[in-house]
Amino acid sequence: MSVTKEKGKDTWKLDISKGYNAVTGKRNRFIKRNIKTRKEALELESYYRMTKYGDYSTIKGASLDILYEIMKDEDKKKQRKESYISSQNCSYNKHFSTYFKDATIGLLTYKDMDAFRETLLDKDLTNNTVNKQMILMKKLLDIAVKEGFLNETPCSQIKRLPVPKHKMNYWTVKEFQQFLTLLEPDDSSYKLIFKVLFSTGMRIGELLGLTWDDIDFNRKEIDVNKTLIHLPGRTILNEPKTDASKRKITIQSNLVDELQSWKETQTARLYRFTDDVEQLQVFQFAPSIITRYMVTNKYNAILERTTELKRIRIHDFRHSHVALLIENGEKEFPIKQRLGHASIQTTYDTYGHLYPSKQKSMSDKLNDLF
Numbered sequence: 085m086s087v088t089k090e091k092g093k094d095t096w097k098l099d100i101s102k103g104y105n106a107v108t109g110k111r112n113r114f115i116k117r118n119i120k121t122r123k124e125a126l127e128l129e130s131y132y133r134m135t136k137y138g139d140y141s142t143i144k145g146a147s148l149d150i151l152y153e154i155m156k157d158e159d160k161k162k163q164r165k166e167s168y169i170s171s172q173n174c175s176y177n178k179h180f181s182t183y184f185k186d187a188t189i190g191l192l193t194y195k196d197m198d199a200f201r202e203t204l205l206d207k208d209l210t211n212n213t214v215n216k217q218m219i220l221m222k223k224l225l226d227i228a229v230k231e232g233f234l235n236e237t238p239c240s241q242i243k244r245l246p247v248p249k250h251k252m253n254y255w256t257v258k259e260f261q262q263f264l265t266l267l268e269p270d271d272s273s274y275k276l277i278f279k280v281l282f283s284t285g286m287r288i289g290e291l292l293g294l295t296w297d298d299i300d301f302n303r304k305e306i307d308v309n310k311t312l313i314h315l316p317g318r319t320i321l322n323e324p325k326t327d328a329s330k331r332k333i334t335i336q337s338n339l340v341d342e343l344q345s346w347k348e349t350q351t352a353r354l355y356r357f358t359d360d361v362e363q364l365q366v367f368q369f370a371p372s373i374i375t376r377y378m379v380t381n382k383y384n385a386i387l388e389r390t391t392e393l394k395r396i397r398i399h400d401f402r403h404s405h406v407a408l409l410i411e412n413g414e415k416e417f418p419i420k421q422r423l424g425h426a427s428i429q430t431t432y433d434t435y436g437h438l439y440p441s442k443q444k445s446m447s448d449k450l451n452d453l454f
Contacts (some may be wrong), residue, residue: 087125090117096125102137112137146233148184151224152176154231167313167322172220174316179204179217180224189228194238197221201242211245218242253396254404255282266389273369274382276346280306281398284333285405285423288376288398289313293321294366296347304340306333308424312376319373329424 090097096119102112114136119125130150159169183200200221204214222239229237255263260282267275280291289311298307308331313322324330335343343366350369351361357371358364368374376398383398396404406423 086129087122089122093118095119096122098125098128098132100129100132100136102133146189146228146231148180148187148189148224151189151227151231151233152180154227155224158227165322166320167315170315175217175220180221189225189233192225192234192238194241197238197242210247212247215244215247218244252403253394253400254407255394255396255400256404257408259394260404262393263386266386266393271382271386273367274379276342277367277379278383278401279339279342280335281401282404282408283335283339285402285409286333287311287325287329287402288379290324290329292365292367292374292376292379295364296362296366299343299366301340301344304335304337306335308333312373314375314377319375324424326424331421331424333422 086098086100088097088099089095095117098114098116098119100114104111114132116128116132119128131153156169156173159172183203187196197218201214201218204217209217218239222237222242225234225237225239228234263278264275277291280286281288284291284306286306286308290308292312293310294306294308298309299305300307308324308329310321311324311329313320347366350364354364354368354371355361365373380398387393387395402423409422
């Protein structure tokens with residue numbers, strides 16, 4: 085038997101065997117001791133058979149935790165991005181694990197799904213966030229159907245909640261110039277960050293992921309090929325958000341000059357802390373990396389210096405850049421390429437209401453800024 089009471093104790097032992105390792109010839113065996121109750125040991129047997137050996141044959145019913153473990157295993161096989169898995173894990177621990185702790189998966193109905201969604205809405209989550217949680221719920225229950233714990237998913241009749249389109253927030257050139265006047269001498273390390281965000285439309289993670297070998301000073305180009313992602317307790321470099329996000333962005337002459345000048349300053353400041361200056365973050369000004377939280381905190385502190393400037397998010401620098409492109413009569417392809425949008429339709433659905441007029445050339449406009 086896999087579950088037995090330990091001799092001379094009031095605890096239980098789990099001893100699982102699953103054939104032999106084809107490479108080493110050793111027996112596949114897992115032992116866990118000092119389990120408080122037989123019931124707990126039996127529950128752990130299903131869990132460990134599944135997670136260690138991919139064996140679902142002894143599972144008579146499924147808890148949501150078991151479905152989640154199967155899903156994580158599938159995501160690893162599909163080589164999902166680490167940031168995707170981490171985000172999914174946060175959602176599951178926050179909204180699912182406790183709510184469905186004692187659920188009998190085979191008995192779940194549409195009404196149970198509807199009631200769960202109502203609890204999410206009661207948390208004052210946005211409709212968009214709730215929709216994302218229900219997508220995860222459906223993903224879990226689709227696994228239950230595939231593994232034979234359910235005949236059909238009770239999520240099939242749940243319709244997406246409407247997500248209102250929000251008016252795009254952005255700054256004009258004049259407003260951005262006003263923002264720059266708020267910066268003080270101590271903010272000099274951040275000033276170039278804000279200029280590059282406004283001039284390129286890059287996402288903050290893409291900007292913070294830049295290293296010097298991504299900057300081609302001769303061609304006046306930035307190669308966007310990675311993004312800085314924050315996971316619990318650590319920071320990693322990931323591939324960009326989508327394949328379309330991998331792109332080269334042309335920058336104006338003045339910005340090239342500022343970047344070259346900053347590289348010289350950074351090298352003098354940090355060469356003692358690195359074996360390869362080229363692999364430093366482009367905007368790193370200390371031995372430790374610069375994070376989006378540092379940029380956001382600095383940005384918010386600068387905005388507190390005035391009540392006259394419209395408040396926008398850092399992500400809205402991206403929208404501001406598109407507003408500038410459209411103001412200067414740029415067509416859909418340049419916008420799509422600079423922003424890394426997957427489709428022209430998405431670009432114009434999002435930004436088509438912005439500036440309709442054409443003024444001076446894009447490069448002249450950006451050089452006038454700085």
